[in-house]
Amino acid sequence: MTDKKLLLLAGDFAEDYETMVPFQALSMLGYTVHAVCPDKQAGQTVRTAIHDxxxxxxxxxxxGHNFAxxxxxxxxxxxxxVGLVVPGGRAPEYLRLNPRVIEIVQAFDQAGKPIAAVCHGAQLLAAAGVLEGRECSAYPxxxxxxxxAGGTYMDIPVDQAHVQGNLATAPAWPAHPAWLAAFVKLLGAEIRL
Structure with a gap:
């Protein structure tokens, strides 16, 4: 087992930037990012949508693009x-109907592993029951x-991120710099320029 693997839960019509940018940025930092989707295998694609x-x-x-x-x-x-990435878009709406997806999110949270969710990704966190008594940002x-789901919605600027415990959340893709930096910090990495 390596300590540098991340899981990214993708699905058809996930938001394009919220899928591709984290995948590329976290890979650039040396993480192995496994991008998966229920009922699909490596080499298949999910269609993405660009939200503006x-x-x-x-x-x-x-x-958007077809994401491999x-x-x-x-x-x-x-x-x-070591961590989980949940992009937004329309994918979380249907991914939350999959019992195994819910089990995965719950297991990451129960283990205290960092979870990064952006935009509509909060729908998946809510469905998994991991927001009770916690703060979470998301698309309004x-x-x-x-x-x-028993959480406190954090209404923050679209380019900001919110961190509480093992959760790094943000309203939408304009928050990528703040959101990904917060997630990487939760993972214990330090970026020096």
């Missing part, structure tokens, strides 16, 4: 990983999910 903020009452959505998975979902063992439309 263009002055409408909510985000707009456009087709590099590990089989059925092979995931939580003990092999997910605030009710956080509150109904």
């Amino acid at each position: 903020f263009e002055g409408d009452q909510t985000y707009t959505e456009k087709p 998975l590099n590990y089989d979902f059925d092979q995931v063992r939580v003990d092999d990983y 439309a997910c605030g009710p999910d956080v509150r109904m």
Whole structure:
């Protein structure tokens, strides 16, 4: 077992930036990032969507890239990983219906391993029951999910991140610099420039 493996839970129509940027940035830092999706194997892809903020009452959505998975979902063992990444977009909405996905999120949290969730990723944390009595940022439309799960929704600027315990959460992809830095710090790494 290596101490540098991370798990990224992807799914069709996950947000493009929230999937690709963490995967690339964390890989660049030397982590092995296993990107998985239920019912898919390494070499298959998930379709992503680009969410943008263009002055409408909510985000707009456009087709994104096809993101290549590099590990089989059925092979995931939580003990092999030091942290979990949960991108946003529409994927968390249906991933939370998968009992094994819920078990994985719960196991990471019960072990106190760092979890990074952005945007709609909070829907998965809420469904897994890991937000009771905890603070969590998310896309504002997910605030009710956080509150109904017993958590406190943290309404922070879109380019900021919130950390409580093993959770690093953020409202959306503009927070990547703050969110990924917070997650890496929870992982015990230090970046020096």
